[in-house]
Each structure stands twice: as C-alpha cells, then as structure tokens.
Amino acid sequence: MNNIVYGSPVITEDVRRIIANELPWEEFRGSTVLVTGASGMIPSYIVYTLLGLNDEKDLGIHVLALVRNGEKAKRILGSVMGRADLELLVQDVCEPVRTDRPVDYIFHGGSSARPSEHKKAPTLTIRANLEGTFSLLDLAVEKKAKGFVLMSSSEVYGDVGSDVDIIGEDDYGKIDILNPRSCYSEGKRAAETICACYEAQYGIRCRMPRFAHIYGPGLGLDDGRVQADFASHVFRGQDIVMNSDGSSRRAYTYVADAVAGVFFVLLKGGEMAYNVADSRNIISIRQLAEYFIAARPDKGLKLTFNIPKQDSGMYNPAKFIGLDGSRLEALGWRPEISAAEGCGRMLSHYEYTE
Secondary structure, three states: OOOOOOOOHHHHHHHHHHHOOOOOHHHHOOOEEEEEOOOOHHHHHHHHHHHHHHHHHOOOOEEEEEEOOHHHHHHHOOOOOOOOOEEEEEOOOOOOOOOOOOOOEEEEOOOOOOHHHHHHOHHHHHHHHHHHHHHHHHHHHHHOOOEEEEOEEHHHHOEOOOOOOOEOOOOOOEOOOOOHHHHHHHHHHHHHHHHHHHHHHHOOOEEEEEEOEEEOOOOOOOOOOHHHHHHHHHHOOOOEEEOOOOOOEEEEEEHHHHHHHHHHHHHHOOOOEEEEOOHHHEEEHHHHHHHHHHHOHHHOOOEEEOOOOOOOOOOOOOOEEOEOOHHHHOOOOOOOOOHHHHHHHHHHHHHHHO
16 A cells, blocks of 8 residues: 555555554455445545555455546545446436346445535435435345445434433434425435334345544535535635624534445444544534644634524424534444544645645
C-alpha cells in the first residue's frame, strides 16, 4: 500500500488506520462483496477498505460497486477505477442486480441522506430504502450471502423527548408519519424491519449500524448538511453564516471511525442494531463551526448568524441527538479522531482534490 493512493493522502491514511484494527479480516478471503451507493461518503470508504485489504493482506476480494450515476462514480472513485478487483455496476438500487458472480456480502448504502433531496423528492428517498432493501435481500437469499449490512441512521429513533439524555438501541420516539420529511426516518425504520424479517425467515445475517452525524472526506461540499456547509465556507475562504443559534447538539463521528465501526458490527457483532457514534464528540453545531474555522486560522474567518423567522422544513428538528455507543465499544471499537482533528482532515482532503 505504500505507493497506492485511495482518493487522497488523507483517505489513504484513513484506510490504513481502519485495516490496522484487529478484526477477523480473513472472513473476506476470496469473497465477492456488493456495495451500493458506492460513490457516497461511507460506501466509498468501504470500497477503499476492501481494496486496501487486497493490497495489504492479498485477500482476493472482488468488489461490485453499484452506483446510480456512472460519471459521478468515475470522478469520485477515479483513483481506483480500472483495477481488476473492482467492477462498477450502474443502475437504480431498486432494480434487481444481475450478476453471474457469487455475492457473499452486501453493504447497502444506496439511499440519499441529503436533506434537500428529502424535501425535493421524498418518494425517491423512501423507495430506495424500501424497494432497494427488498431487492438486495432477495439477491442475498438467491446467492446465499454470508452477511447483509444496512447502513441505517439515528433518525430511526425519532423524537425521544427532552428527558432522554442519550439514546440507546432500544429507545424509540415518535415520528410524524404524515410529514414528507419523514421519508428518510420512516424509510430506514421500515428497512430495518425488512432486514429482521429476512433474518427470521431466510437466515440472512443482517446487521444495522445506525450512524449519527458523520463527516469527513467524501462528503460533498454541496451536500446541504451543516458539516458540509461549514467545510465549504472555510475551504472557499468565506465566513460561516449560521441559520440557527447553533445550540442543537449532535454526536459527530469522523468517517474513518464510522467505517471501522461498520466492520466491527459485521465481523464481531452478535446483535442486529448498533449505534455508531463517538460519545466524546457530542458537541453543539456552533462548536463544530468553530472547529472548522480554527482548522484554518490563517484565513481569518469569523462566525455570524442570520436566523430566519420561518423553518424551511429541510432539517431534523430535534435539539439533541446523542447516541450511546457502548454496545459497539463492547466489541472493541474505539474512535480515534477528535472533532477538531477531523475538521482539519476533511479540509485537507478537499484542498488536495478540488
């Protein structure tokens, strides 16, 4: 791996850190692994990690990277395109996947997480989570897959109430099912139930890592979530203008730590659902903005506020989303990158690639 670059030097270092975890990587030897949404932040890191395992440990993994937009995928995954161990599949995740190869593991990340997409095209968001999950689990049954990973979300918990300080895997609150913005949270909830049904009926081993707020290389600067907006402003040398008071607190987890968590869940987890959240980095949105500004002090940027009178409806209204990561930590997972360091690493990636 010494002379190989996965996306950028930052991602390459992250991949090495993920592979350094003491996990039973040999379970992937000679396997074919399907990754959907492969041009997205978390799925692309999974693709890089699987290819890194080939380079580092010669595991002979064949990666099927399923994407909806082939040109975007070639742009994002350009550093690894053309490898014999990587095959690009361009199609809608809701359509049946046709391949003559065996499929031993499936990582399903083919669903938009952008708030702007939830507002603009809620039917597409919920369809990818329902129809896509059904289609891929049918493939898992057909191919007798060894494992299925649904990349889920903290949004399955809904509004657990202000009396809950931190959310465990069994804490579920209310969701307004008639609000189109619920297309994502309800879609993820239903997808998890679909997984549970397939495990019960067909014996497919399903695991659902539930992510809180993930940030880092691979998150589009035009994504629309605050971590992308903040990175975009600092990268372009612009002051950060916040549309809220910034008091909402979230569990921010650096993408490499989150992806390491995914592999812990699949390779060591005995439960179906695991929170993937860095409990050290439950911070306010304002603090996150300040970390991004502090990462590039030479730019002399500042934080300002422009709070609208009316809510746009794009964002999750919960004031606090703190996930209890102790179930995952019991497997041996430990996040390594602080929020302050992670913001700097994210900026370094875009300074290299843009």
